[in-house]
Amino acid sequence: MTRRLKLAVLISGRGSNLQALIDACALPDFPAVIDLVVSNEPQAAGLDRAREAGLDTAVINHRTFSSRAAFEQALDARLLDSGPDLICLAGFMRILGADFVRRWERRIINIHPSLLPALKGLDTHARALEAGLREHGCTVHYVTAELDDGPAILQAKVPVLPDDTVESLAARVLAEEHRIYPEAVRQLAEAAAVSRTTCQ
Ligand code: GRF
Numbered sequence: 247m248t249r250r251l252k253l254a255v256l257i258s259g260r261g262s263n264l265q266a267l268i269d270a271c272a273l274p275d276f277p278a279v280i281d282l283v284v285s286n287e288p289q290a291a292g293l294d295r296a297r298e299a300g301l302d303t304a305v306i307n308h309r310t311f312s313s314r315a316a317f318e319q320a321l322d323a324r325l326l327d328s329g330p331d332l333i334c335l336a337g338f339m340r341i342l343g344a345d346f347v348r349r350w351e352r353r354i355i356n357i358h359p360s361l362l363p364a365l366k367g368l369d370t371h372a373r374a375l376e377a378g379l380r381e382h383g384c385t386v387h388y389v390t391a392e393l394d395d396g397p398a399i400l401q402a403k404v405p406v407l408p409d410d411t412v413e414s415l416a417a418r419v420l421a422e423e424h425r426i427y428p429e430a431v432r433q434l435a436e437a438a439a440v441s442r443t444t445c446q
Contacts, residue, residue, distance in 0.1 A: 249442075251278040251435040254330035256321075256338040257285045261292020262420065263336035263357055263427050268299045270428030277435035282328040284321065286340055302328075308340055318346040325350075332434060335389060336427070344391035354389040355434070357427050359419050361401055362387060366394035371416045374406060382406050382415060384423045386430035400430040 253271075255264050264283065270276050283296035284304045296303045304324050311317040317340075325333065335356040347354065360370040362385040374382040383403040388396035402422035406415060 249439070250276075251331045251431070251438060252281045252329065253278050253332050253334055253431065254282040254284065254325055254328055255280055255296075255334045255336050257283060257290055257292040257336050258287045258339040259290050259292060259337050261290065261295045261337065263423055264292045265295050266424035266428055267334060267336065267431065268295065268301070270431070272299075276428070276432065277439065278332070278431050281330060282325070284324060286317075286338070292337070314343055315345075318343055322346060322349065331438065332431070334427070334431065341393060342389065347389055347391050350389075352388060355386055355399060355430065356389050356394075356396075357423050358385050358387065358394050359416070359423065360394075361385060361403060362394055362398060371412045371419065375410060375412065375415065379406050382419060384419050384426065386426055400426045400433070402426045 253267065255267060257264050267280060271278055271280050280301055282302050282304065283293070284306055285293050286306055286308045288305045288307055293303050293305070306317065306320050306324060308317045311320065331353065333350055333354040335354065360374070361381070361383045365373050371382070381403050383401055385401045386399045388399065390396035402425065404418045404422055
């Protein structure tokens with residue numbers, strides 16, 4: 247197999263998408279490997295998942311910095327230390343500033359629980375139900391300086407059923423998130439491998 251894409255995964259909480267990436271990376275033919283997991287929340291459950299998988303973890307608690315710029319500088323330094331090919335935001339609940347995003351342009355991706363450009367921001371499942379949408383889903387997209395606005399890489403649709411609650415809809419979408427996030431990473435890794443071959 248060609249060189250595996252090196253990932254850094256940024257989390258803030260539960261880490262179920264991190265788990266999906268951990269499970270995918272454990273497959274022998276998966277073209278990526280997680281080198282580092284960073285959480286801004288010291289108590290994030292996802293950190294336990296990472297430790298259990300034997301991954302390097304770092305906590306960079308935004309509350310201990312005097313400004314967003316200082317937090318992002320520390321984050322940047324830790325990431326540079328690892329040198330990832332791709333940064334995967336997986337439930338990372340801090341908005342990243344334009345300078346940070348520009349430095350990692352085209353090398354940061356995110357998973358968002360809606361069919362972007364619909365329903366940017368928070369509480370997407372409740373808003374999908376309120377709006378009476380018949381279809382909902384999730385999007386893996388490049389991160390740009392505008393919130394939930396970068397080019398889409400992969401989307402998955404789910405139906406909104408008449409008796410759906412926020413919980414039942416969220417669970418249906420989450421199952422798709424766990425499927426398409428690793429799939430998007432695979433596609434990017436394969437594309438990177440092709441471009442390495444053609445540039446040699
Ligand atoms: C997911 O729904 C993801 O789309 C959103 O935040 C949630 C994180 O869940 N960005 P988890 O921490 O991956 O379980």
